[in-house]
Amino acid sequence: MAAAQKRSPSLVLFLNGFVGLWLMIAAGPFLWTLWGSFKVEGDFFSKADWTYALYGIRTLAETGGVFTGNGYHGAWVQEEFWRAALNTGIVVASTVVISLTLGTLGGYALARSGYRYAFWLLMAALVFRAMPHITLVSGYLLPFFEWNIWGHLPTTIIVLVAINQPFTLWMLHSFFLNIPKDMDESAMVDGCTRFQAFWHVIIPVMWPGVITTGLFSFLLAYNDFAVTAMLLSQENQTMVPKIASFLGSTFDAGNIMFAVAAVVSAMVPLFFLVLFFQRQIVSGLTQGAVKG
Amino acid sequence: MRHRAFFWFILPSLTAMILLIALPIVSVFVQSLYVEHEQILKVTKNCTPFGCKEETTVDFEATQALTKEAPLGKFNGFDTYANRSHLAFYEVKTAWRTADGLQSFFSNLMNLPFYKALAFTLSYTFIVTPFVIVLGLAIALGVNALPKVIKGPTIFVSLLPMIVTPLIGSLILFWMIDAKGIIGATLQIIFDDPDLSLKASPALTWITLFVYGIWHSAPFSFIVFYAGLQTVPEETLEAAMIDGASRWQRVRYVVVPYIAPLVTFILLMQLMDNFRVFEPIVGFSAQANATSLSWIIYNDLRGQDIQLFGSAAATSMLTILGVAVLLTPVLIRTWQQFNRKVV
Structure with missing residues (x-):
């Protein structure tokens, strides 16, 4: 089917952008939660700065490492x-x-x-x-x-x-x-x-x-x-x-x-x-x- | 296949369905005609040197004995259906008489648990379903245009929201929209309102649940449409192009006829599934602002002190009635098709 339809570049760009956005919406929440499950509560639910959850600032302060298995142990x-x-x-x-x-x-x-x-x-x-x-x-x-x-x-x-x-x-x-x-x-x-x-x-x-x-x-x-x-x-x-x-x-x-x-x-x-x-x-x- | 062989082959499966699907519906109907025993009270005289006082307490032993003797409760006829927690005929009549306009009538109606749940269930069913179909089609068209190598991984990722347990999926989103979660906190910054909470107002809660529903079900319609697009023959498209059909005309007159039957299929599946919306309300702890028919049955059965079997059963019967209404057009259509095939 792809061969039969020559798409204009702008349409392809739009479609690809749309799919990319969908993929972020589909997978983003899972990846975010997977990553956050190795942090402490203060990072995963950090009101001050969402990048805390990425770098694990409080996790480092509380447990001495950037990742923690405390949640899983608990x-x-x-x-x-x-x-x-x-x-x-x-x-x-x-x-x-x-x-x-x-x-x-x-x-x-x-x-x-x-x-x-x-x-x-x-x-x-x-x-x-x-x-x-x-x-x-x-x-x-x-x-x-x-x-x-x-x-x-x-x-x-x-x-x-x-x-x-x-x-x-x-x-x-x-x-x-x-x-x-x-x-x-x-x-x-x-x-x-x-x-x-x-x-x-x-x-x-x-x-x-x-x-x-x-x-x-x-x-x-x-x-x-x-x-x-x-x-x-x-x-x-x-x-x-x-x-x-x-x-x-x-x-x-x-x-x-x-x-x-x-x-x-x-x-x-x-x-x-x-x-x-x-x-x-x-x-x-x-x-x-x-x-x- | 001869009747006898057919019977033995189908027997185990049929037994399971009759015992655990058909009979429970009968059981639900019987239960809905009964109501729990009232607790038996006893008055005891409690005498102290300063005088006697009469105390009323619950006679647990007598209540238990009564429950043991007649576990269904006492016969109540169709009164459970009519009471305030269900169809609430009296309350609706009063609201109709006292209301000074449709608006106030409906806002009174929304204070009644059954109508509140019905309103949400119907809104959820009829708002989420069309969005799911449109979004699914859009994703299918988008993925179809991708290079072949990345189609597989794209489909893998797209399937996730649908495959993951509904309760788990809704919890994950719930934590993200929490005032301290990533989306909730970001929204507060965007709207510059530190008290903004998606859980506080009914309207925002409803929208959140709709968004969850679309996110959860879009992959299903995407997959169905995507598979449908693969069956559109390339020759027909080419022929249409040679005949001078524009891109839009090709989509309208070649692609759409191929995928139109799929819309009916998705519509049917989605109506059935969305009508029983339940887990997201538990996951999002949304019961204050949004309840569904399934949720109020669950709530009655879980019961804080006593389980309200009669009440849950009455709601169940009304829900089954709703399912029957939803399914009737489909069944009539299938019946007609079957007859045409036979004749």
């Missing part, structure tokens, strides 16, 4: 953020594995069934996808209290899996539509059952779609606040609600840098996720749009 050791990180790991990994297992089976069925009820199931999934999570949570709480299953990690995992299903089904359904029907049908002509055809023919070729869907399941579970904040007890908290609870307790104690360090710690895995899986994320985001 968050991870003193406030036991590692426990929350561990819980997040358990919740996210289980959610991704379970929802992909259920989603591949269901998505495959929806893609191969031409009946009207498959369409209605997809529509119901679309409606479910639009439900604000907190409205569902308000349905869970009372029964969960009654049955004494509130506050545990498995409960949260199952809830996240269910909330994830509509999206997973849609995505894997449209992915399976792209795998030619002939493949599994010829296997069935050769005497395989439907499940054997799925197991031996579809599973070996489905990994790109599963990885893409898995990334989005990961993001949903990792980024969730409404479910994890309401359904987990204090000691089972994952990272995001833990950060939210930092705000209540640490603002007064003057330990806001703990929260800043925790925020940066929770951000880092996401950076690497985008770094390694950029292509899959982009294709996943556009899958529904460009083809549909």
Whole structure:
């Protein structure tokens, strides 16, 4: 396309300037907070002169170095953020594995069934996808209290899996539509059952779609606040609600840098996720749009 | 696929969705018809050598026993929907009768928690969404014009605001706009007003939240538009150019038809996501000036002393109703398309 359109230099300059500005707005806050998390509060929140945060004037005065790991030490050791990180790991990994297992089976069925009820199931999934999570949570709480299953990690995992299903089904359904029907049908002509055809023919070729869907399941579970904040007890908290609870307790104690360090710690895995899986994320985001 | 095989394949997924999405909606509806028990009071006589005094205290044991016996609370019908914290029929009627103009009617309406939240939720949804679409398209056009080598890194950076956890993203911006943070302090210098605070006034808080929403969602529409631009065939563009179409005409008659369907898709996703705006209000601690429907449910459930399940459930039902209204046009359209395909 670029070859077909010869752009005037001023237009190119304008477009490049605009993109440059956007990049600053997109990445600037993260870089700023990452840098500032290694300073003391007086630098990161310095009313007098914002360059304090760059050079760490007060950090040098207070700790003897230009960078300090005090925030990280406070968050991870003193406030036991590692426990929350561990819980997040358990919740996210289980959610991704379970929802992909259920989603591949269901998505495959929806893609191969031409009946009207498959369409209605997809529509119901679309409606479910639009439900604000907190409205569902308000349905869970009372029964969960009654049955004494509130506050545990498995409960949260199952809830996240269910909330994830509509999206997973849609995505894997449209992915399976792209795998030619002939493949599994010829296997069935050769005497395989439907499940054997799925197991031996579809599973070996489905990994790109599963990885893409898995990334989005990961993001949903990792980024969730409404479910994890309401359904987990204090000691089972994952990272995001833990950060939210930092705000209540640490603002007064003057330990806001703990929260800043925790925020940066929770951000880092996401950076690497985008770094390694950029292509899959982009294709996943556009899958529904460009083809549909 | 035969019905039987279909059933077994879909069963696990369907069970999860029925048990944990469909049934909770029923549970929310049932809960919304009940209200918490009132606390049982008991009067005790407290006698000292100087005389007797009657004291009223809460009978915790009796209250707890009652809650255990009927955990839902007592039946309240649709009264919760009508009370002051929800649709507030009585208050709205009074405000309508006493107001001397639309302006004062609306300012009275904004004192009612449900309408205040509804106003913000709707404004957020219908202001952020168009901005996201326009900004996303602009970035997509800009990135498309870049040399190939730097496209990858540009997309990487552009994805960040969307991928990062909403609560974390809003906290990061919140710290920067703090009066002592870099943006907040700079704004104070620019406007020469040492007391300027983006958190103080409702209008500024709303704008801050809108800006956050646009920042968070623009990458999504950017990516979708960018992918759409890649599908515009070069031959058609060249043919149009040979036929003498100007740059503007090429964009208008070749590029736009290709990406127009994408607008519908982004619109649908954004309406759904923006309608449930929630985390930024927690992250920006904006509840004094801006609340959303999701936030008032959260607030009821978190409850200072007791969790107001009935109240939260009523708001949830109203929110679900809102989602249904938003989705109806989409569902009708899809249904028509499906029928056309079948026939």
